[in-house]
Amino acid sequence: HQIDDLGVVDRLCMIAQNEARFLAQCLRSVRDLVGEIVLVDTGSTDETVAIGESFGARVLHEPWNDDFATPRNRALAAATGKFVLQLDADEVLAQGAVAALRAALIRDDFECALLPLHNARTLEAAPGEVVSGSARLGEVMHLPRLFRRLEGLRYEGAIHESFTRGLVEARGRIVFVDAPLVHYGAT
Numbered sequence: 001h002q003i004d005d006l007g008v009v010d011r012l013c014m015i016a017q018n019e020a021r022f023l024a025q026c027l028r029s030v031r032d033l034v035g036e037i038v039l040v041d042t043g044s045t046d047e048t049v050a051i052g053e054s055f056g057a058r059v060l061h062e063p064w065n066d067d068f069a070t071p072r073n074r075a076l077a078a079a080t081g082k083f084v085l086q087l088d089a090d091e092v093l094a095q096g097a098v099a100a101l102r103a104a105l106i107r108d109d110f111e112c113a114l115l116p117l118h119n120a121r122t123l124e125a126a127p128g129e130v131v132s133g134s135a136r137l138g139e140v141m142h143l144p145r146l147f148r149r150l151e152g153l154r155y156e157g158a159i160h161e162s163f164t165r166g167l168v169e170a171r172g173r174i175v176f177v178d179a180p181l182v183h184y185g186a187t
Helices: 020-030 048-054 069-078 097-107 127-132 164-169
Strands: 011-016 036-041 058-061 083-086 091-093 112-119 141-148 174-176 181-183
Touching: 011 020, 011 069, 020 048, 020 091, 036 048, 036 069, 048 058, 058 069, 069 083, 091 097, 097 112, 097 141, 112 127, 127 181
Parallel strands: 011 036, 011 083, 036 058, 112 174, 112 181
Antiparallel strands: 083 141, 091 181, 112 141
16 A cells, blocks of 8 residues: 555545534645545535535535435445545544554555544644543544445444444454544534
């Protein structure tokens, strides 16, 4: 697995609806990492689509049907990379995450990486304060957010969707990567 001359690796997939408040911050945090952004919009009435497009995202539209797996699978099907980074629009990569993700992708010894997710106590909290714990809400969770595009890997479940079953069936290797994510939507 090679990193190109700009230090860019693979693809970001995300879904969004009315996330104009958070989306630019999220996309700024990944711009030096991802070569493609696939954003599935589920019916925004704010500037979400325009913000995504301003960052070069390929925006697809999927009507909201009370099922998070459907738009996630649409984004996954549209991505072209070997690995996919999945973020929510109200999340950002914290300091050190880009380097940790690049190192993991260069190693290329896994099918799924669990990343630490830190919930921000306030919308104004700096990512470093959240990761240090001084502005974190609750405990750190490790979530499957970087994964190889395996044949048959699909999200399942209308809420708290996951692809765990498909990964187990593929006998995928799972690793922990210390690439902290900060989530602002839990406040």
